[in-house]
Structure formats: structure tokens, C-alpha cells
Amino acid sequence: MALTNRDITIKGRLSYAHLFTPHAINQETDPKYSVTILIPKNDPQIQAINTAINNAVQDTVERGKFKQAIDPAATKYPPLRDGDSLTDSGEPRGEEFAGHYFIAAKASTKRKPFIVDGNMNPIIDESEVYSGCYANVAIQFYGYATSGNKGISASLIGVQKVADGEPLGGPATEAEDVFTAIGNTPPTNTNNLGF
Incomplete structure (x- = not known):
């Protein structure tokens, strides 16, 4: 794939990572591969983005999809968004978004x-690349005009893991987190339980 001046590789922290299975x-x-890239607001990459x-x-x-230039920051979903802003439902974003910009990038199946x-x-092991780790993310920005909406989106090309980080969303729930051992009990007969 030939690179264009719309392509960029960004180093950041991953959030909402759906890289192995479309979501x-x-x-x-439609299900898509996707990831949100968190970039500190003082990061020098912002200018290149x-x-x-x-x-x-x-x-x-130039391709005629926009009749005139638009201001991407003034669209409903800017390609580079403020992590300190509220969600569409008026809720604060997760604490990992504080002090960051973010880009949501997607790829079709x-x-x-x-x-x-x-x-x-x-990387084959899905547990190696997760929400919270750090990575270089290759994306390509492109313009869209559908149903009266215009804007710029990010197409996800690929990910290179750089470093581990604290997983976002907390650890998975284990049996020990919710149950205690019952002791020496015979195997459960489901017929006696009314199943």
C-alpha cells in the first residue's frame, strides 16, 4: 500500500481495543476492527496529526466529495477529540482520557x-495487545459525506506493540472473586435441583 500525506503512525495508549475480533x-x-488511541495533550505528535x-x-x-474545505474540529465527531469533553450522553469519560486527545480508528472486516x-x-496471542498497553498505530485519515453529514475519519491500518501498561477496565473476574469453597460435597446431581 502506497503511503499518502493523509497517513500517519501515532504512538499512544490503546483503549477500547478490538483488534483480533470485529466488534x-x-x-x-456492521462489526469492525477498532481501537481508540490516547495521546497526551502536550505530545509533539499533535501538530503532525x-x-x-x-x-x-x-x-x-480535490476529489469532489467536499465542495469546499470544512473545519474537522467543528464536525459532530472530530477525528482528534478532547478526552476531557463529555460523552454524547453527557457523562465524563474514563479517567484514562483526562489530559489526552483521542482518535477512534476502524477497519472493515x-x-x-x-x-x-x-x-x-x-502477534497471535490476543492477550498481548490489550486496552492499556502502548503501541504505534498506523492510520489513514479520509473524508466522508453521507446522509448530509461531512467529516474526517481514521482508517486503521495496523498496530505495533511498544510496551505494556496497566490494563484498562480492571482485571477479569475470577471464580475466587465471587465464590468460596463449599467443602467436601458430593458431585451435584442436577435432577435433584429441579433442572
């Missing part, structure tokens, strides 16, 4: 993103 937000949407976003605006104008380690070896 649908609700029943009306804004340049790539502006290049996507110009590209979309027709183009699965590559996932590699620092030595460029493919």
Missing part, C-alpha cells in the same frame, strides 16, 4: 489490521 457498537452497525487531518480535507475537496511486536513479528 459492533449495536445491532444496526493535525497536518494529516488537513491533508485529508484537501484531498476530499475486509481489511484486517496487522498486529506486530517490536521485532515486526506477528
